[in-house]
Amino acid sequence: MAHLELSRVVKRFDETTILHGIDLRVEDGEFIVFVGPSGCGKSTLLRVISGLESPTAGDILIDGVNVNAVSAAHRGCAMVFQSYALYPHMTVYDNMAFGLENLGEDKAEIQAKVASAAAQLRLQELLQRKPTQLSGGQRQRVAIGRAIVRQPKLFLFDEPLSNLDAELRVSMRSELRELHARLQATMVYVTHDQVEAMTLADRIVVLRAGKIEQVGTPLALYNQPANEFVAGFIGSPRMNFIPAELLRQSAPALVQPAHSHTVGLRPEHVLVNDSGPLSYQVQQVEQMGSTSLMRGTLCSNMPNTAPGNEQTHFEVVCQGQTAVQPGQTVRLSMPPAALHFFDEHGLRLQELNT
Amino acid sequence: MLKFLTRSRGFKRFDWTDWLSYLYLSVGLFTMFAPILWLVMSSLKTESALSQFPPTFLPYTQKTVQVAGFDKPLPLFMTRDDQGVQRPMAQVRRIGIMATMVDPARPEAPIQVNINDRKPVNELKFAFANYTELFGKFNFGLYLWNSVFITVVATLLTLLINSMAAFALSKYKFQGQKTVFVLIIATLMIPPTIVLVPVFLVINSVGLLNSLWGVILPAIATPTGVFLLRQYMLTIPDELLEAARMDNASEWRIYWKIVLPLSAPALAVLAIFSVMWRWNDFLLPLIVLSRSEFFTLQLALNSFQGELNTQWNYLLAMTVITLVPITLVFAFLQKYITTGIASAGVK
Numbered sequence: 001m002a003h004l005e006l007s008r009v010v011k012r013f014d015e016t017t018i019l020h021g022i023d024l025r026v027e028d029g030e031f032i033v034f035v036g037p038s039g040c041g042k043s044t045l046l047r048v049i050s051g052l053e054s055p056t057a058g059d060i061l062i063d064g065v066n067v068n069a070v071s072a073a074h075r076g077c078a079m080v081f082q083s084y085a086l087y088p089h090m091t092v093y094d095n096m097a098f099g100l101e102n103l104g105e106d107k108a109e110i111q112a113k114v115a116s117a118a119a120q121l122r123l124q125e126l127l128q129r130k131p132t133q134l135s136g137g138q139r140q141r142v143a144i145g146r147a148i149v150r151q152p153k154l155f156l157f158d159e160p161l162s163n164l165d166a167e168l169r170v171s172m173r174s175e176l177r178e179l180h181a182r183l184q185a186t187m188v189y190v191t192h193d194q195v196e197a198m199t200l201a202d203r204i205v206v207l208r209a210g211k212i213e214q215v216g217t218p219l220a221l222y223n224q225p226a227n228e229f230v231a232g233f234i235g236s237p238r239m240n241f242i243p244a245e246l247l248r249q250s251a252p253a254l255v256q257p258a259h260s261h262t263v264g265l266r267p268e269h270v271l272v273n274d275s276g277p278l279s280y281q282v283q284q285v286e287q288m289g290s291t292s293l294m295r296g297t298l299c300s301n302m303p304n305t306a307p308g309n310e311q312t313h314f315e316v317v318c319q320g321q322t323a324v325q326p327g328q329t330v331r332l333s334m335p336p337a338a339l340h341f342f343d344e345h346g347l348r349l350q351e352l353n354t
Numbered sequence: 355m356l357k358f359l360t361r362s363r364g365f366k367r368f369d370w371t372d373w374l375s376y377l378y379l380s381v382g383l384f385t386m387f388a389p390i391l392w393l394v395m396s397s398l399k400t401e402s403a404l405s406q407f408p409p410t411f412l413p414y415t416q417k418t419v420q421v422a423g424f425d426k427p428l429p430l431f432m433t434r435d436d437q438g439v440q441r442p443m444a445q446v447r448r449i450g451i452m453a454t455m456v457d458p459a460r461p462e463a464p465i466q467v468n469i470n471d472r473k474p475v476n477e478l479k480f481a482f483a484n485y486t487e488l489f490g491k492f493n494f495g496l497y498l499w500n501s502v503f504i505t506v507v508a509t510l511l512t513l514l515i516n517s518m519a520a521f522a523l524s525k526y527k528f529q530g531q532k533t534v535f536v537l538i539i540a541t542l543m544i545p546p547t548i549v550l551v552p553v554f555l556v557i558n559s560v561g562l563l564n565s566l567w568g569v570i571l572p573a574i575a576t577p578t579g580v581f582l583l584r585q586y587m588l589t590i591p592d593e594l595l596e597a598a599r600m601d602n603a604s605e606w607r608i609y610w611k612i613v614l615p616l617s618a619p620a621l622a623v624l625a626i627f628s629v630m631w632r633w634n635d636f637l638l639p640l641i642v643l644s645r646s647e648f649f650t651l652q653l654a655l656n657s658f659q660g661e662l663n664t665q666w667n668y669l670l671a672m673t674v675i676t677l678v679p680i681t682l683v684f685a686f687l688q689k690y691i692t693t694g695i696a697s698a699g700v701k
Contacts, residue, residue: 052596073602085597089615098611099601146601 002153009058035197036207078147086131228346251277261344269338276333397670414476431472484671520583586620
């Protein structure tokens with residue numbers, strides 16, 4: 001258990017700056033997830049924390065101690081890699097015992113610790129196997145087992161589930177949650193999958209191009225995205241963005257903040273409603289049974305020359321099954337509380353009612 | 355076996371390409387293997403049979419018979435008398451073109467025979483004595499020990515030194531890494547004979563002349579080995595080393611416990627190469643080792659070739675013996691050689 005503090009961490013490779021001054025505080029026992037599109041620097045940030053890369057500038061503090069000059073081995077972190085990085089020539093037991101052997105612990109103690117970690121992860125049957133004889137999920141568990149035997153202060157996960165198939169990913173996700181609840185350890189988790197981020201995290205850190213866009217609990221990010229990027233990144237299917245002008249034309253009754261430029265609306269908050277203000281041309285309908293997803297464009301009654309008159313793609317999720325057919329035009333309405341307003345720089349404008 | 359040897363290109367009948375490939379393979383087999391076969395056959399011939407002209411492929415020797423009244427066995431000839439009757443007779447002595455011969459059955463009545471009227475009676479006889487006498491006659495055991503010692507120690511050191519260099523060159527980023535690598539590769543272009551004199555001077559000045567270490571040490575760092583291992587180690591994922599670093603492993607332990615075991619296929623290839631190089635090495639031992647108690651098998655072979663007289667039968671037998679270990683190594687490990695080269699080269 002440890003808390004982690006990053007202050008103005010910068011990482012440069014030659015001329016390219018990957019991280020532009022990251023400030024972050026991770027509390028004891030917190031499960032924090034770094035999420036962002038590929039190339040946003042989230043993995044680099046994790047490697048800087050682990051000590052595998054050193055920061056170009058800035059400080060990293062674990063439990064209040066500056067560890068900039070401490071090597072990866074001595075920071076007390078354990079890392080689970082995307083490719084698992086199991087030693088292929090060693091058995092599962094040796095893989096898990098390797099770190100303890102390096103610390104010079106005695107044999108009996110190593111055996112006890114490995115046995116208890118193996119029991120937690122249901123690996124007892126597999127201890128004498130080689131990694132190549134294991135399935136993906138089993139390898140993943142061995143990789144986690146290798147991390148937990150050493151009882152590290154800080155767990156680092158680098159996209160650990162991305163090599164698993166969808167079904168296994170869901171079950172591993174709940175296993176990870178359970179593990180976190182049991183160990184009460186501080187965990188930092190990197191992923192590009194926002195569903196993973198939403199389901200696992202105590203707090204999510206959204207990164208873009210080496211900068212933190214927003215930090216907050218999953219629901220805070222969903223309900224109050226700080227900017228258009230976070231709004232678009234969190235939530236599935238993506239949030240719809242409508243030019244504010246279009247909304248002013250179609251729904252003049254709706255009051256908008258003064259500098260509103262773009263309006264965000266999540267597909268699941270839209271209602272199909274014959275008296276709604278928006279006219280919507282449906283192009284595709286995906287029936288999932290429990291929900292239905294419609295894809296199409298908003299029709300505007302603005303003159304063709306008006307700005308923002310490009311066809312606006314729009315998605316709608318309805319609960320249950322819908323009778324709407326592709327090609328049909330329907331009318332949509334939306335609760336005013338579900339609207340997110342952004343200015344021309346993409347920053348969130350305060351809601352009207354607050 | 356026959357089915358294997360008459361395999362064709364998937365058609366029922368032999369295609370012309372099949373004929374061509376079998377022809378090519380036979381020619382190749384013959385040119386490669388005929389000298390070896392000849393060598394093995396010749397090593398089983400007696401000294402006199404070796405000097406026979408025209409030479410025979412199989413080791414024939416003249417038959418001898420024990421005749422009463424003579425101490426030594428006498429060589430047997432098939433003679434023809436005036437009536438054209440053929441009789442086997444043993445030669446007692448020969449003066450000019452006339453030989454004194456006796457019938458083995460009636461040794462008391464020798465007759466004179468013209469040497470044109472007789473033919474030696476040959477029999478197939480393998481002169482294994484060439485091999486057995488070798489061990490008693492020369493200090494064969496010592497030479498073998500010297501050769502084995504040099505080969506084994508030099509190979510182990512080669513693997514150690516080269517894998518360490520390859521590890522550094524493939525897994526660490528440092529200033530001048532490329533330059534160092536290119537320099538190492540560049541030394542491949544220098545023929546060993548060119549640096550022979552400098553090498554000799556260095557060995558001399560460090561006092562390793564007439565020491566087995568004088569042969570071992572100059573040879574242990576090879577650019578080929580470094581290159582081979584580096585290319586292989588590049589394929590070991592960096593994440594494994596990072597995982598080991600997170601596991602508190604020192605750099606030495608990473609090398610020893612992770613990188614070395616994972617490079618086993620490439621190490622096997624290099625080991626085979628190194629064994630072949632060191633075992634067959636002649637030039638370096640020749641200049642470094644001048645006292646006969648340090649001779650390797652190759653040097654001993656060379657010393658058999660005397661200035662005035664060469665005992666070919668022993669020389670050939672010893673040549674065969676020196677070939678055996680390397681042949682065994684190759685026969686059993688050739689699978690690793692090919693796969694190792696393929697994986698080290700392509701990836």
